[in-house]
Amino acid sequence: MKHFLVLGPGCRNCDTTAKLIQERADRTNQPVCLEKVTDMATILGHGVMSTPGVVLDGKLLHAGSVPTPSQIDAWLQT
Numbered sequence: 001m002k003h004f005l006v007l008g009p010g011c012r013n014c015d016t017t018a019k020l021i022q023e024r025a026d027r028t029n030q031p032v033c034l035e036k037v038t039d040m041a042t043i044l045g046h047g048v049m050s051t052p053g054v055v056l057d058g059k060l061l062h063a064g065s066v067p068t069p070s071q072i073d074a075w076l077q078t
Contacts, residue, residue, distance in 0.1 A: 002076065003033045003058075007043045008051035010036070013066050017052040024072040032076075 004021055008014030018036055025032040037043060046055055050064035056075055 005055040007053035
């Protein structure tokens with residue numbers, strides 16, 4: 001199971017990112033653990049200066065915008 005963290009203060013883009021990841025995972029029948037992180041110390045600890053940030057299994061993959069569905073699909077395939 002892949003473990004995703006969506007890092008951000010709880011803004012609309014952060015919520016959209018989390019929703020897209022879950023929708024793409026559901027569409028491909030892949031179980032994921034999805035966690036929203038709003039703690040600024042944790043967000044900065046991952047090196048994210050612009051949210052939303054996406055961390056997969058401990059590795060920062062994306063920051064600063066809502067990822068595209070094709071980006072999310074690629075992450076789910078790795």
